[in-house]
Amino acid sequence: MKIKGTFLDEISHDIPHQNWGREEWRRDFSYMKKAGIDTVILIRAGYRKWQTFPSEVLMQQEGAHRPPVDLVQMFLELAEENGMDFYFGLYDSGKYWTDGRFGQEIDINKRFIDEVWKRYEKMPAFKGWYIPHEISRDTGRIIDLYAELARHGKDISNGLSVLISPYIDGIKNVTQYKTNTTKSCGVTLKQHETEWCEIFDGIKGAVDIVAFQDGHVDYQDLTSFLQINKSLADKFGLECWTNSETFDRDMPIKFMPIKWEKLLLKLEMAAKAGIEQAITFEFSHFMSPQSAYLQAGHLYNRYMDYLQNLK
């Protein structure tokens, strides 16, 4: 099992920023390429008032701050230089959909998609859309949000692929603003299957790829959840990847690079479940030789050793 893609977490809720300029990003893309990564996914183009390029829609309607650089343009160029596919992550208001106003979240994003496509459609690396609204359960109008935004993105872009990356409501699904690392009860396999059956049924044909995050359940339960994810995705015709997190959820310090042994175990479990492709959240903080977390560079070396042994 190889990691073929990574998120680009430049507007983060919770991971401190590395303050890289174009030079550092260029170097990081070459590290990614060397590790076999061919897909980069912008985690979100905007969050609340922060944005990755000066969007007229977000500045006018959301009062977003004007950013000093156009990160989307830079990422598209670097992806092109390295022969990678770029997936564009939409806007997360951090309020409408979390308050139940799904309609407003959908509306602002449709206008945003229109602006984005007009601005960047000529860029050859633009190969897909990513819907950044992370969920684990069938709550609110999440099906409508996924399906409508996926269809809107596909329609305007002549059918580019749409990716989502939900999580499992397992025992490690605790807020990063608490220091505990587990909760007493996680979702059962049965309940997870029931709710995702509903969701997949509602988004099939619109969303193309699902890559569940693999860090919220205990290691001993992971294979079972991965198998459900894979078999449900197959049933509804979605491609199923694993989003194998490269940070460690078991530590009181949030968040540091994962131990290689844990990552390896998760990749092996995904292979056992029949999943063929992995992406990760995310390379630049947790796996890059130039990460501010030096543990990441060592994780890169361990992963490169592993790749070498696969050959």
Add this chain to the structure above:
Amino acid sequence: MKIKGTFLDEISHDIPHQNWGREEWRRDFSYMKKAGIDTVILIRAGYRKWQTFPSEVLMQQEGAHRPPVDLVQMFLELAEENGMDFYFGLYDSGKYWTDGRFGQEIDINKRFIDEVWKRYEKMPAFKGWYIPHEISRDTGRIIDLYAELARHGKDISNGLSVLISPYIDGIKNVTQYKTNTTKSCGVTLKQHETEWCEIFDGIKGAVDIVAFQDGHVDYQDLTSFLQINKSLADKFGLECWTNSETFDRDMPIKFMPIKWEKLLLKLEMAAKAGIEQAITFEFSHFMSPQSAYLQAGHLYNRYMDYLQNLK
């Protein structure tokens, strides 16, 4: 807007120590100078039983531990070598004034000022006093503490400047010993203005410079608070700087260097409010090319790019 000064956080409540010796400090002062910093402010010379030089007052009266080196002497020498002004931060007992015993906090500090001045008055870089008691509201006898200590320092030192750096009781005013980053209610603009009108009225003529910390309010509210701070300071004849924090208060990990975009936004807001000078808390952990947090070196590079573009 340029950052002209930085705190020196060598007795910290909450930021892990870097274990630098004289060689590393010398290098850091040269990095500061290269970035245009001409003022260094010792955040506090003593805290509880920890101190920056072997003070007889603190050892005898507070049972302070004898420190292995004299940091004050070293900082004064390095400031002189680099043509910088050094502000001396007083003693924070961590108990008297927080328990309401303001009189004891004032008394120990008056004796401490006497000792300090006798010990270091010949050092050419000694250019001011800093009162390290950080507050956001008009509570207890804080006006007496500020005014009396400021007058005592000025009197003994032929009128050296006195600086304070309070904070705003905004929604991000949460203890660093919790992992949440916001609280439900912050102080209103009106209430902030009312209380600081009282405080400034009580300390005018004694305290010379006020540099409010800029990290405790939401970005969208910052300009308004900065404008109140500036207009109140003008009214009572205090010089008004901004203490533009270089660490990020929005992250669950406490504390890491701030994203350059956020720092830039805060500096621009301060300029808009008519403030002419910025200092920061603080260079050596959060902005230095040799910081243990590698994000800091990248922040330095982004800031140097910005300085270059200002020219």
Add this chain to the structure above:
Amino acid sequence: MKIKGTFLDEISHDIPHQNWGREEWRRDFSYMKKAGIDTVILIRAGYRKWQTFPSEVLMQQEGAHRPPVDLVQMFLELAEENGMDFYFGLYDSGKYWTDGRFGQEIDINKRFIDEVWKRYEKMPAFKGWYIPHEISRDTGRIIDLYAELARHGKDISNGLSVLISPYIDGIKNVTQYKTNTTKSCGVTLKQHETEWCEIFDGIKGAVDIVAFQDGHVDYQDLTSFLQINKSLADKFGLECWTNSETFDRDMPIKFMPIKWEKLLLKLEMAAKAGIEQAITFEFSHFMSPQSAYLQAGHLYNRYMDYLQNLK
């Protein structure tokens, strides 16, 4: 007072992993040696389902994951190359003994000891056993656990030394999964003495060396606790070391390298209490020049300066 030993924290509850391979470990052992370290102690060979070598006992009985490398073999070889003594830390189930099932914790560990000794008895660096069950009070059947496992290890290995490293139930004994750093009440000196008198009486002749962790009490109280530890150990014929922690328990970020001044103070206090040897938790994260925490390398330099001055 010199630091003669360090733990090896390769299966950690709470410290993020550095992802080192053999090359980095070889380099780290040479850094240790240069700093005068002659003893390495594996903190635990297994914890829950994680293990340091593929143990048949742990895989069959506990369903442990098969690890990608044999760390025990590597550590034994590196210790031998550097002329160091290696202490083997036993298995911590993370459940039996914490749930009161001390008998099961003892049973699994006896079988584990048998397997371990058979596998590694020929390795010349194998010089002792470490019981990783950390306690501060006389609770449950901890005396039985210590005494039985110590005797079992000694019996099988022709009397190799047995080490424990308990802690003091002081005001800094707070879970790492909270961000506060102190609690209101710590154990009194009297109560600490009473309970450890009981424990030492129960384990004398079985456990050879006790090295209390020195980070859970306020600095002003540490000397008194160290004196009790030393005098109780003398009374019951145990060797008494200090486990001088090299991480800082006073910071909201958990855990970073300690300030040199604090470590120096603790070492001096241990000397004052008549203790002759220090070990630390632990070198590789908190004191190594190649640690991911760059503060650690500076701590190493400060400590090397100190060693130089002792000569």
